[in-house]
Amino acid sequence: MAEVEKTEVTASTWTSRRGFFTYAGWTIFLGTTLAFMAKTFSFTGFFFPKVLFEPSKKFPVGYPADFPDHGVVTLKARRVFIVREGNNFSAISMVCQHLGCAVHWTEEKGIYECPCHGSKYYKDGVNFAGPAPRPLFHFDMHLSDDGKLMVDTSTIIERVTVLTI
């Protein structure tokens, strides 16, 4: 009986042969499992695709003359508003900065409104009421070689910047 107890005690110390292999075995098993789990579930792991097939972030929206002199044109397919003030153009994102719904330009009130949680923005995209935490994005604009307005949604610019033609 005493002998059995003695072996049990030695087995739990890592210097004994059995103890060493017990610890080493668990370390290798848990280490390998953890490494695979980390690669699978962590950031840049299994759930993060390496190749994306997504719409182009640069697109033409039409000739400058097509836009009314002082107005906001809603381009639903591209999810941008083209705001024209005389010769100044700006492209404002339709995506609400609260939780990403498409905001609506209400002409009579001169504001953008969100139908999901009621965020309100002024004509220049600055939020003033509702839960929106920041102003709507302004996208970079330039003229293409054939004279069309181009919007680049990958570049977000300062609110005061406009494209003057």
Place this chain on the structure above:
Amino acid sequence: MIPDLKKVIELITGNEIWKSVFRHSYEDTPRNRVLQIVGNVWMHIHPPTVRKESLNISYTFCLGGLTFFIFLFETLTGILLMFYYTPDVNRAYADMIDLSNNAAPFGRLLRNTHRWAGHAMVITVCFHMLRVFLTGAYKSPRQFNWVVGVVLLVLTLLLSFTGYLLPWDQLGYWAITVGTNMAGATPFAGYQGPFADLFGFTIDNDIRFALLGGTSIQAPALLRAYVWHCIALPSLAGGLIMLHFWRVRKDGFSGQL
């Protein structure tokens, strides 16, 4: 000539094949009543005897059992719906319309029952939780089972959420928009959340990106919702339901039922 009924029954139930399938006879004897519970894989989540008071409906209102029943019902109708649904942004909505127009037999009824039973499950889960709270049934030694129950409540809501995305209608599209943007607002780990810069999270490597499988809502987002809804979440919920029931039996019924 009328055959002797007893002999026919004896012929059916007395042979080796029958006896190999059914472990005991079905005569209404106390022994068989117990065997019917302990000797049956589907029934043995019950104890063989219960206190007389537990037959009163007003203690549990059958809410937990009903939730489990609805879960099984949703699994069955869900599997049937999978035969007629394609998780593709160009086809999902048309498949829904087809089902509503009974392009498959009972398609409309199938879709309606699956959807409404999902709503019913949220109700029964909520009120099951309220019942367990009001009767103090989570108290020692049943604390851990309450924790499992809370996880199951969350899974029920996630199943509902991923489920109503699948028709790819206005409700689903904007729900996936709002839901994944909420994940994108997670502090530290979402690209729009506070302290996102600290660990360098941007739109193409944060939690939202993992949920959508992209930076915007495209085909991968629908496929992911579909796999979560049909495979991952039900498996998880099923496993936890087993644990939940097992703990109910091991910890004993509250109220000495």
Place this chain on the structure above:
Amino acid sequence: MSAAEVITKEEDSKTKVKQEKVHTWPNLVAKEFLCGLLFLVIIFFYSYYVDAPLRELANPGEPENPAKAPWYFLGLQEVLVYFDPWFAGVVLPMFIIFGLMLIPYIDTNPKGSGYYIFSERKFAITVFTFGFIYWYVLIIIGVYCRGPFWAWFWPWEQWTLDFPTPPPLWSPHWALGLLMLLAFFGGGMYYPTKRWRSWYQELGPVRYSITMFLLLVMIGTVVKSVLRLGLNMKYVLQTPWINI
């Protein structure tokens, strides 16, 4: 049921009550079966007459107005109106989920286990029922009181698009906001230790802190909603990093 079906077990040593036991099969199983059947009958009748919702095909350029989630998420959608997404969408749900999980570990009152009773656990039942009802009040607001662009309409009012534009929201200076938050949470944590001293000592500092913190978050959510609706306050605390 006949007396013959009842099996009388030996006396329960604790309660000294004679426990009458019955066979689960068929007594309980039959009731469960009927319960399931009743559910099936109801769900099939309902589904036969009422079609499940199916809106228009998804249109990335224009949500429905208002875009309402199914009823069980409208409480969350309503909370999202009053707080930034990181709080209302992530942190608060985490508080709710982990708070719910912690309930059995912070409620050490051994009484009231296994039967409906209010008098033996007034605090626990009041708080939980309040939270439960609060969630459903938010759902009811979301379902019946929200119209186009998430503007407030009473259920008896006609939805219209020419409601007045709300005034711009404002936030107090960050120092004042920090003071208000500290006063709310500090005072809320401190006062009960004096007012209900024995209750505090019974719980111990750890359980007490968790309980009171979760309770104060719940009350704080209500207070913030009132501040937004009544005083147009955007944030209580506004900093460059986080806003509450």
